[in-house]
Amino acid sequence: MTTKGPESEHPSVTLFRQYLRICTMQPNPDYGGAITFLEERARQLGLSCQKIEVVPGYVITVLTWPGTNPSLPSILLNSHTDVVPVFKEHWHHDPFEAFKDSEGYIYARGAQDMKSVSIQYLEAVRRLKSEGHRFPRTIHMTFVPDEEVGGHKGMELFVKRPEFQALRAGFALDEGLANPTDAFTVFYSERSPWWVRVTSTGKPGHASRFIEDTAVEKLHKVISSILAFREKEMQRLQANPRLKEGAVTSVNLTKLEGGVAFNVVPATMSASFDFRVAPDVDMKAFEKQLQSWCQEAGEGVTFEFAQKFTEPRMTPIDDTDPWWAAFSGACKEMNLTLEPEIFPAATDSRYIRAVGIPALGFSPMNRTPVLLHDHNERLHEAVFLRGVDIYTRLLSALASVPALPGES
Ligand SMILES: CSCC[C@H](NC(C)=O)C(=O)O
Ligand SMILES: [Zn+2]
Ligand SMILES: [Zn+2]
8 A cells, every 4th residue: 555656655755755865964964955945845835934043054944824813822833853863884774865665664864753743744734725724823833953962052042032932832742752552652741851970080090009089989989879879760660550761760871981091090080971850850959969979979079061951841731721632632533542751851842841832742653663863763654644644633623722711
């Protein structure tokens, strides 16, 4: 059914593969190529296209389909344009060729994360427009740079700009994750990334001697405290089947730096940790905990943050919430099973939620292994096309949510 030759390929799939071929890989994404592609989509769809440069070379592209009642807050459909690097030698096909195999799997960096979603938004809008639909609420599609390296030159700045305020977003959708089962995962919050570098200083000297108070000894103590905390959180997760990964705090030791020679005891050593702090954690208390782990290790042990988000928010997912009711109601009508979760990593949703806009993370890919950032990232064309159907229904429902109390 889906293994047609190129002449009979569904045009939405062809468009998806075209977008995948634009190499927007960090650290040198071809943002210009992506913007040209999006401008052409806007022209073909008859949508306005705004470009907002938040930092030189970092442009947010916004395509807008005006609603019939523009005084109502809008629906924001966000996706990022950059993708993560690849280890090319581990791929069965060139990651920027968008090769489709005989079964219909499309191999490409960004196939799941998240160029599929960008094209699904565009194709759902195209379908609704071509069928003559109009909805009360305006739909804005934002295509943002820099997400894969933290969004600091993308969404983090954009939400503070007057152009963002002018969109008057009432509700947002952004990326989620694939689900290998028949169900679809939807994310209502996320853990906060805290990237912490602990630096330890101590006495140097000849490595044949029993030197006291070395940088390494003290760093070892901090590492032990942090890994003991890691073990406790892992046990807590494993002991409670109702808890999902995003509900506990994780940490991994990801870098060890220091030392100059085998026989020289170094005066400085550092360890870098990637913490993902669960949204219900008291962040001030947690920072104090970090401080005490360092203090307990001895003199000369300090820490600094390379990434620290402290404003996690939960988007309501009870049936009394009109956005959730519209989203989950449309899913119910399509017989989709939803599994609400806390996103274990970080997305641009955190910046959107932090300025008070409810946001859900949703990438409609069921029966699909989670392959974001992995070798041979791929998506089946049938799953991709079903995603277009799903967004078509979701957008109709969300853009038709009647005025809420306080909205005009
Ligand atoms: C912390 S900024 C980097 C963002 C990246 N997002 C994903 C989804 O992998 C991460 O969580 O590592
Ligand atoms: Zn992503
Ligand atoms: Zn990613």
